[in-house]
Amino acid sequence: MIDWIGLAVLSAFASAGAAITQKRVLAYSSPLVFSFLLSIVNFALFLPFVQYHILLTLSTSATLLLIAKSIINNLAFLLVMIGLKNLPISRALPILALTPAIVALSSIVILNENLAALQWVGLIGMLIGAYLVEMKSVEDIMNTLLFRNVLSDKSIYPIFAALALFSLSAVVDRYFLSHIKIPVTSYLFYMQLFSLPFFGAMLILKRHSLKKVFEVTKPQLYLLLLIGIFTVLYRYTQFAAIALAPAALVLAVKRISVLISTVVGGNIFAEKNLILKSIGVILIVASGFLLLNAMTG
Numbered sequence: 001m002i003d004w005i006g007l008a009v010l011s012a013f014a015s016a017g018a019a020i021t022q023k024r025v026l027a028y029s030s031p032l033v034f035s036f037l038l039s040i041v042n043f044a045l046f047l048p049f050v051q052y053h054i055l056l057t058l059s060t061s062a063t064l065l066l067i068a069k070s071i072i073n074n075l076a077f078l079l080v081m082i083g084l085k086n087l088p089i090s091r092a093l094p095i096l097a098l099t100p101a102i103v104a105l106s107s108i109v110i111l112n113e114n115l116a117a118l119q120w121v122g123l124i125g126m127l128i129g130a131y132l133v134e135m136k137s138v139e140d141i142m143n144t145l146l147f148r149n150v151l152s153d154k155s156i157y158p159i160f161a162a163l164a165l166f167s168l169s170a171v172v173d174r175y176f177l178s179h180i181k182i183p184v185t186s187y188l189f190y191m192q193l194f195s196l197p198f199f200g201a202m203l204i205l206k207r208h209s210l211k212k213v214f215e216v217t218k219p220q221l222y223l224l225l226l227i228g229i230f231t232v233l234y235r236y237t238q239f240a241a242i243a244l245a246p247a248a249l250v251l252a253v254k255r256i257s258v259l260i261s262t263v264v265g266g267n268i269f270a271e272k273n274l275i276l277k278s279i280g281v282i283l284i285v286a287s288g289f290l291l292l293n294a295m296t297g
Helices: 004-025 031-049 060-086 089-096 099-109 117-134 138-142 146-151 154-180 184-205 218-242 247-254 256-268 274-296
Strands: none
Touching (some): 004 089, 004 256, 031 060, 031 218, 060 154, 060 184, 089 256, 089 274, 099 117, 099 274, 117 274, 154 184, 154 247, 184 218, 218 247, 247 256, 247 274, 256 274
């Protein structure tokens, strides 16, 4: 039987495959339309595995939390797609790997907590890694205005917002999978079930023509199916791993996907400064694991 580390690594490879293919599709599709069509594909893929009675056994509060979690997750996904469409994949995805640093900084500022030495090493390492990812060249290494320039770039705001939402979402995942013990396939099915009305409502609010939404060519349909398979695989293995181990550690291992996406996707889309960005991503992933290991150890 595969342990949680094996599941998390498999999730990382599938997630990288999904991200690279998503970047390709978003070149000719709007993030909202793409998210809606993908939710239909994912819903169909999970239909054979669901245990329909599970939702009926949940308390009202748990059901409401499940719906709220789905809304948070769907909004975060849409924000990532917006960021991925407008930014290089080697820049958008590394930012999402900064979750442990955000959690650590929040604990210092909001809760007035003290970090251990290893936690400080991990935190500083992640911030240096993010600095390297945002550098346009080696000459930027002493550019004190770099972070100010990054924060003034509105195209990266959706990624920052998604980062915060995914951090919250992971905690709720752990609650449902470890405490309530909902089967992983059923949990994912209900996430997709609530995704359909969410993205459908967004399309209506944006006044999209449903006829045009469903005008999909065969190559586009094949790519949607491929992304659906990647998505189902990475979500299933991620949640299965979270059911066996702390969400923080699972997500730390899964962040290997960011390195894969940066190197492979960056080459596919002919993006610049990949060596510098790859070094930054390696530092982010390694420092994140160090930080989380110190926090959970």
